Amino acid sequence: FNYSLGYPNDMLPACKIEVPERLTVSHEALVKSGLADRCVSIPVREATEADILLVHSEDYLEAVKKTPFMTLEDLKEFTLQYGDVYFHPNIYHCAKLAAGAALQLVDSVMTGKVRNGMALVRPPGHHSMRSAANGFCVFNNVAIAALYAKQKHGAKRVLIVDWDVHHGQGVQYSFEDDPSVLYFSWHRYEHQKFWPNLKESDYDSVGKGKGAGFNVNVPWNKVGMKNSDYLSVFCHVLLPVAYEFCPDLVLVCAGFDSAIGDPEGEMCASPDIFAHLTHLLMNLAGGKLCAVLEGGYNLTSLPQSVCQTVQTLLGDPAPLPVNLDGPCQRSVSSSVRFMSQMCVCDFVMKVNYIFLFSAHSSLFTVFDQLIGCTGPEKSVEEKVWPEPSKRVAPPVRTAAILPNGVSCPDGCKRFSSSEDPDPVIVNKLRYGAVAVCFMCSACVCLVKKTDVNTSHVRLFVLPQGCSDVSGFIQAVLGLLLPLGYEYDPSLVLLVRAPESGLSDSVWQQLTGLLQGLAQGHTLVLMQV
Ligand SMILES: *[C@@H]1O[C@H](CO)[C@@H](O)[C@H](O)[C@H]1NC(C)=O
Ligand SMILES: *[C@@H]1O[C@H](CO)[C@@H](O)[C@H](O)[C@H]1NC(C)=O
Ligand SMILES: [Zn+2]
Numbered sequence: 001f002n003y004s005l006g007y008p009n010d011m012l013p014a015c016k017i018e019v020p021e022r023l024t025v026s027h028e029a030l031v032k033s034g035l036a037d038r039c040v041s042i043p044v045r046e047a048t049e050a051d052i053l054l055v056h057s058e059d060y061l062e063a064v065k066k067t068p069f070m071t072l073e074d075l076k077e078f079t080l081q082y083g084d085v086y087f088h089p090n091i092y093h094c095a096k097l098a099a100g101a102a103l104q105l106v107d108s109v110m111t112g113k114v115r116n117g118m119a120l121v122r123p124p125g126h127h128s129m130r131s132a133a134n135g136f137c138v139f140n141n142v143a144i145a146a147l148y149a150k151q152k153h154g155a156k157r158v159l160i161v162d163w164d165v166h167h168g169q170g171v172q173y174s175f176e177d178d179p180s181v182l183y184f185s186w187h188r189y190e191h192q193k194f195w196p197n198l199k200e201s202d203y204d205s206v207g208k209g210k211g212a213g214f215n216v217n218v219p220w221n222k223v224g225m226k227n228s229d230y231l232s233v234f235c236h237v238l239l240p241v242a243y244e245f246c247p248d249l250v251l252v253c254a255g256f257d258s259a260i261g262d263p264e265g266e267m268c269a270s271p272d273i274f275a276h277l278t279h280l281l282m283n284l285a286g287g288k289l290c291a292v293l294e295g296g297y298n299l300t301s302l303p304q305s306v307c308q309t310v311q312t313l314l315g316d317p318a319p320l321p322v323n324l325d326g327p328c329q330r331s332v333s334s335s336v337r338f339m340s341q342m343c344v345c346d347f348v349m350k351v352n353y354i355f356l357f358s359a360h361s362s363l364f365t366v367f368d369q370l371i372g373c374t375g376p377e378k379s380v381e382e383k384v385w386p387e388p389s390k391r392v393a394p395p396v397r398t399a400a401i402l403p404n405g406v407s408c409p410d411g412c413k414r415f416s417s418s419e420d421p422d423p424v425i426v427n428k429l430r431y432g433a434v435a436v437c438f439m440c441s442a443c444v445c446l447v448k449k450t451d452v453n454t455s456h457v458r459l460f461v462l463p464q465g466c467s468d469v470s471g472f473i474q475a476v477l478g479l480l481l482p483l484g485y486e487y488d489p490s491l492v493l494l495v496r497a498p499e500s501g502l503s504d505s506v507w508q509q510l511t512g513l514l515q516g517l518a519q520g521h522t523l524v525l526m527q528v
Contacts, residue, residue: 015086015136017263017264017297018086018122018123018124018136018295018297020122021299022122022296022297022299022302023120023121023122023293025299025302025303026120026293026302026303026306027120028303029303029304029306029307030303030306030307030310033307033311035307035310035311035314038314039117039310039314040108040113040114040117042101042104042105042108042114042117043104044097044100044101044104045097045100045101045103045104046093046096046097046100047096047097047099047100047103047139047144049061051099051100051103051144051148052096052099052139052144054143054144054147054148054151055130055139055140055143055144055147055174056128056130056131056139056140057130057131059131060130060131060132063078064092064095064133064138064139065092067087067089067091067092068089068090068092068093070089075087075088075089082132082133082134083132083134083135083196084134084135084136084195085133085134085135085136085137085138086136087133091123091138092138094122094123094138095123095138095139096139097121098119098121098122098123098124098125098138098139098141099125099139099140099141099144099145101119101121101141101292102119102121102125102141102142102144102145102290102292103144103145103148104119105117105118105119105145105290105292106145106148106149106152106153106249106251106290107152107153109249109288109289109290110149110152110153110155110249110288111153115287115288115313116282116287116288116289116290116291116313117289117290117291117313118254118290118291118292118293118306118309118310118313119141119290119291119292119293120293120306121141121292121293122293123136123137123138124136124137124141124255124293124294124295125137125138125139125140125141125142125143125144125170125253125292125294126140126141126142126143126162126164126166126168126170126171126253126255126294127166127168127169127170127196128140128170129169129170129173129174130173130174134169134170134196135166135195135196136295137170140170140171140174141292142160142162142168142171142251142253142292142294143160143170143171143174143175145251145290145292146158146160146174146175146181146249146251147174149248149249149251150180150181153249155248155249156180156248157180157181157182157245157246157247157248157249158180158181158182158247158248158249158250158251159181159182159184159242159245159247159249159250159251159284159285160175160181160182160183160184160250160251160252160253161184161238161242161250161251161252161253161281162183162184162185162186162187162252162253162255162294163186163230163252163253163254163255163258163274163277164185164187164253164254164255164256164257164258164294164295164296165187165188165255165257165258165262165264165265165267165295166187166188166195166196166255166257166264166294166295167185167187167189167196167198167201167217167219168183168185168253168294169196169198169200169201171183171185171253172185172200172201172205172215172217175207175211175214175215176207176208176211176215177207177208177209177210177211178210178211178214179207179210179211179213179214181214182214182215182216182241182242182245182247183214183215183216184216184218184237184238184241184242185201185216185217185218185253186217186218186219186220186230186233186258187201187217187218187219187220188219188220188223188264188265188266188267189201189202189219189220189221190220190221190222190223191221201217201219202217202219203217203218203219205217214245216237216238216241218233218237220267223265223266223267224266224267224268225258225267225268225269226267226268226269227269227270227273227276227321227322227324228324228485229269230258230269230273230277231273231276231277231321231324231482231485232482234277234280235477235478235481235482235485236477236478236482239280239477240473240474240477240478242281242284243284243473243474243477243509246284247284247285248285248288249285249288249289249290250281250284250285250288250289250290251289251290251291251292252278252281252289252290252291252292253292253294254291254292254293254294254309255293255294255295255296256271256274256293256295256296256301256302256305256306257294257295257296257297257298259271259273259274259296259298259301259302259304259305260298260301260383260385261298261300261301261383261385262296262297262298262301262302263297263298264295264297268383270322270385270388271301271304271305271307271308271385271388272308272319272321272322272388273308273321274305274308274309274312275308275309275311275312275318275319275391276312276318276321276516278291278308278309278312278313279312279318279515279516280513280516282312282313282512283509283512283513289313291309291313293306301385304387304388307388308388311391315393315397316391316392316393317391317393317394317515317519317520317521318391318515318516318519318520319388319389319391319519320488320518320519321485321488321516321517324485324486324488391519472502472506473506473509476509476510476513477513480514481513481514481516484514484517485516485517488517489517489518490518490519490521491518491521491522491523492514492515492517492518492521492522492523493522493523493524493525494510494511494514494522494523494524494525495524495525495527496524496525496526496527497527498527511524
């Protein structure tokens with residue numbers, strides 16, 4: 001949708017950062033890396049008026065409909081009634097295509113035609129409200145997609161993850177009292193000094209009425225947030241809630257202004273972190289995930305981040321997480337504060353924060369001590385970062401060594417047990433760093449071995465009573481994953497004991513989540 005939103009003849013204020021090149025450089029990067037070739041490309045359609053009216057008012061739609069016929073004078077007048085948005089005679093058409101692209105993607109994913117996907121669109125959507133354009137956004141692409149998935153495909157619960165660096169207040173307003181759509185957003189906030197400067201972007205906006213508890217805001221009060229801060233919030237705030245919510249579909253407001261080098265975000269997370277964030281979300285909703293582009297204004301980090309996201313959606317192993325020097329204390333403590341706030345708010349949802357907060361608040365202390373905090377990062381004018389290294393998928397992704405007579409599952413390659421084991425794996429087992437994790441009915445243990453000689457081992461055992469499904473998953477998210485990411489193993493070895501008491505679906509989640517570590521190098525031993 002390569003329409004310029006700039007105005008002719010300098011007659012109207014032009015937008016300096018929300019430029020057509022955002023899409024062209026992203027698409028070129030996907031083509032150049034060979035990723036575009038591996039995707040099914042889905043034809044775009046315009047959103048219908050009925051689609052748009054799912055979220056927007058008739059008056060607003062009628063007003064926007066007139067913009068292609070306005071004189072530049074009238075357009076200018078029209079534009080000025082809204083905040084930080086620029087209307088071009090073409091924008092109505094583009095906005096219908098942007099929303100329609102998100103709907104085409106939802107159709108393809110919900111009908112199983114494709115597993116997941118990403119829509120590269122302009123204008124973005126998450127700031128636009130029922131009756132107002134705002135912040136470069138005309139129609140709320142993702143909010144429309146969520147209601148469309150419910151109406152057309154019978155989705156019961158939709159999770160919206162907004163990792164754009166701005167608060168998608170338009171999405172929040174759309175679903176504030178709706179318990180069927182859970183909206184999560186982190187955003188640069190700086191105690192309300194950062195745009196859009198709203199009180200309701202703070203952590204205490206948790207939703208209203210029946211929707212109380214279904215709106216989760218994580219405001220960043222400082223810039224310079226790093227990979228470890230993002231992962232920490234995913235592990236401790238978003239994922240525990242998301243697993244309890246159990247969505248049928250995950251929609252991502254995929255703004256990449258939260259990446260390093262962005263003039264709006266001023267954050268320090270590197271493009272490869274989006275590979276991990278995507279991976280962690282792909283274990284939800286049976287992998288049904290639609291990412292829709294929102295912001296992202298650095299024309300170097302934007303295409304890198306888009307490629308990282310798409311490559312993970314294609315199923316390639318996640319890269320080794322880089323620069324994980326521990327989240328800053330402030331991000332962890334803001335999660336804790338957030339959760340205490342949830343309790344104060346008479347939080348009635350059947351969410352297991354209470355489990356985390358009351359029974360296991362000591363885990364946060366453990367976590368803090370383990371990883372420490374390097375203190376606030378100074379914002380430097382010119383950020384430099386290496387290009388993300390190439391991620392290569394092995395020709396055989398999954399191999400199974402099975403007893404005779406047991407048939408090989410689809411997609412696996414069978415090795416006979418007499419074959420020589422892969423020397424690389426043997427080497428890693430012998431000399432490399434190995435994270436070992438094993439389960440028994442009442443405990444989770446993570447054994448950490450930094451090197452064969454020193455045999456430095458740390459062991460954590462959770463109290464009894466966590467063998468129920470939600471408790472187990474909470475322990476994986478709140479303890480095992482953070483430790484795993486911090487430890488950065490080169491191989492994950494998983495042992496399933498016959499008495500583990502874990503159901504197949506929980507086991508599937510566990511292996512799925514742990515595949516974000518060690519570039520997906522996972523060795524599973526099934527004891528029978
Ligand atoms: C993007 O980041 C690079 C590297 O720091 C920088 O040179 C460039 O000016 C940035 N672009 C924008 C639009 O901020
Ligand atoms: C391991 O221990 C052996 C014998 O004590 C020693 O020769 C070797 O240098 C040690 N290796 C490392 C990596 O410390
Ligand atoms: Zn943004």
